Amino acid sequence: MPTVSVQRDALFEALGSTYTDEEFDELCFEFGLELDEITSEKTIISKERGDGKAEGASDTVLYKIDVPANRYDLLCLEGLVRGLQVFKERINIPRYRKIMPPKGEGQRLIITEEAAKIRPHAVAAVLRNITFTKERYESFIDLQEKLHQNICRKRALVAIGTHDLDTITGPFTYTAKAPSEIKFKPLNQSQEYTASQLMDLYRTDSHLRHYLHLIENKPLYPIIYDSNGVVLSMPPIINGDHTKISLNTRNVFIECTGTDITKAKIVLDILVTMFSGYCEKPYSVEAAEVTNSNGKTHIYPELAYRKEKVKPEYINKKIGISETPSNLAKLLTRMCLKSHVTGNGNHIEVEVPPTRPDVIHACDIMEDAAIAYGYNNIQMTIPKMYTIANQLPLNKLTELLRTDLAAAGFTEVLTFALCSQEDIADKLGTDISATKAVKIANPKTAEFQVARTSLLPGLLKTIAANRKMPLPLKLFEISDIVLKDDSTDVGARNYRHLCAIYYNKNPGFEIIHGLLDRVMQLLDVPNEENGYVIKAGEGSAFFPGRCAEVIAKGQSIGKFGVLHPDVITKFELTMPCSALEITIEPFV
Amino acid sequence: FSEMPTHSFVESAFWNFDALFQPQQHPARDQHDTFFLQDPAEALELPPGYMGRVKKVHSQGGYGSQGYRSEWRVADARRTLLRTHTTACSARLLQRLAQQASFAPGRWFSIERVFRNEAVDATHLAEFHQVEGVVAERGLALGHLLGILREFFSKMGITQLRFKPAYNPYTEPSMEVFSYHPGLKRWVEVGNSGVFRP
Secondary structure (H helix, E strand, C coil): CCEEEEEHHHHHHHHCCCCCHHHHHHHHHHHCCEEEEEEEHHHHHHHHHCHHHHCCCCCCEEEEEECCCCCHHHCCHHHHHHHHHHHCCCCCCCCCEEECCCCCCCEEEEECHHHHHHCCEEEEEEECCECCCHHHHHHHHHHHHHHHHCCCCCCCCEEEEEEEHHHCCCCEEEEEECHHHCEECECCCCCCEEHHHHHHHHCCCCCHHHCHHHCCCCCCEEEEECCCCCEEEECCCEEECCCCCCCCCCCEEEEEEECCHHHHHHHHHHHHHHHHHHECCCCEEEEEEEECCCCCEEEECCCCCEEEEECHHHHHHHHCCCCCHHHHHHHHHHCCCEEEEECCCCEEEEEECCCCCCCCCHHHHHHHHHHHHCHHHCCCCCCCCCCCCCCCHHHHHHHHHHHHHHHCCCEECCCCCEECHHHHCHHHCCCHHHCCCCEECCCCCHHHCEECCCCHHHHHHHHHHCCCCCCCEEEEEEEEEEEECCCCCCCEEEEEEEEEEEECCCCCHHHHHHHHHHHHHHCCCCCCCCCEEEEECCCCCEEEEEEEEEEECCEEEEEEEEECHHHHHHCCCCCCEEEEEEECHHHC | CEECCCCCCEEEHHHHCHHHCCCCCCHHHHHCCCEEEEECCECCCCCHHHHHHHHHHHHCCECCECCCCCCCCHHHHHEEEECCCCHHHHHHHHHHHHCCCCCCCEEEEEEEEEECCCCCECCECCEEEEEEEEEECCCCCHHHHHHHHHHHHHCCCCCCEEEEEEEECCEEEEEEEEEEECCCCEEEEEEEEEEECC
């Protein structure tokens, strides 16, 4: 869930009232937000870098609020305030308007064929006569970053560029050129660089180096120029310094480029709806024209309002409440979904604004009505149907065996299903390619490289961690292992294994053998040809001459015996140990 | 509640994400910080007819929804991973239910291991167990969900509950369940729930 950091006092000032921390927490809870942390810049710095560095940092209280991942309209202070004010019925939903500039005066962005090959889509708009303060400016930059991280998938899908319109002249060209042909002074630098030099320059920049790979290996890099050849930006990396926005900027040109047109449109809509409140004509956005590489023109931002019709019975029934249609319409309006009753009172017409791209189905509307009603106000009922239940046979067998193994004096363990490659191969004396192990592509640590193919390593590691416990140590586990299997639709499946070990000054082969006999007795499998038999066997993990194979139901179901000293040493143990591992699936 | 079959840690991205309407390019997929597999790297087969319907709903919409209107790639759905939630098993179960000749209401549960690619610390493990419950009946409402959750938690002695609106790609409405912990003297999240999207 994305977290938005807002200054508490600025927030309360914009909301027009103050709250205690508990009251605000309660308000967030109702609305669907979570007040994650109350902190200040000073606290953050002293946590990360030590108290010394925090000297002189700001003490202003910051609220860190967790916002649902699909609500892009709540990612900035402006959006939060607007949402909460409408929720509390203190203000009306603003109406966002697109204003067409006088003919011939509008801004135009032209996409060339070269750009179309790399990041083909672009949208644009203008915020006219906007007034920035330091807080608004920072909020503007913050929102772009949040959008980049979330819906833009770290700029891979969409990249946003904002520019001071008075420093440039349209029409603008979005094209692509070879890296050596691109030269400009990027944001906050003091000299010009070519694009190839910029790649090197930003390789060490903690913020920008993550985006270089998006265009680095392409033959041409995207670049946006104005009619005089001034560079606006090289998406998705960096803007030009020339068009930098300052506190005195009055007119802003916004361009969003990328590979997903739906998301580019959403991003633009969110950005302009949030900040058009600070324009001279509040909530009005000047349209811009974008010409695609195939000659078609579009006007942006779309700022589309969509109308959906829902039945009041649908909402009432799906939530479990009974409200009149006009009350339901009021609830929805509180969630920024302006609604009114139509028809003969048996329909509600809901207008979905451009700030709510997350509403894509009638059920989204129904959820918002429930939120406005208050989840905790809904009456709790139990569904009236009766069902007959049962346990899965495999799990039932496992439960029965677990109790009896514990009764036999063995202690149950629960270990990780993921382990390192050595655990299931080298330490057991085999090679990793001989196991049919499932390998993980992106483990965070070496401890989680493969899924276990045997329960034995887990048990041995448990003993190693408990060496100080009194001997003998008798442990067991009945759990799943994973093996590759081409007959399943995903290529692997689980097998339910039973594994027990005995660790003492003497290996205790007879004890492990006895345990196996006991398990078979419980499973009602006699010790004969059509039950189970024990044959001398071999296993790389076992001491030669002290290993047996268990054959039942026509197949080998496992092995038991005294463990090889090499195995014992590799798991950092010092005493002799005997082990049993069988699959219990044939007995279900 | 009957026990659901959950007998595979390895899942395909199709069942873990796509069949649950989790968008392919959205951070919601990363939210789960998944363990992707190197070997086997791809699922061997995906249900063809069903997959076609899932693709359509993601890219164009359907069943009353606008969809995500973004490109949907089969290669992404084929990737194998260690399941991040047992809801993947619920998805398989529901699909099988849908293929039965007539609808019979039912309730299912599972308590199984799931895997998330997180750094291990005092409050996080890379593998842990989830309790999952599914109820399928005619005429279900949010109030019923609240009732079942209340009963479920009260059997464990947790009676002080509050419900908070939340977001899951596959449920709408969604709720997070909070309970007051007398020891920590604050509300802690004890569960997540929702009504599956049509």
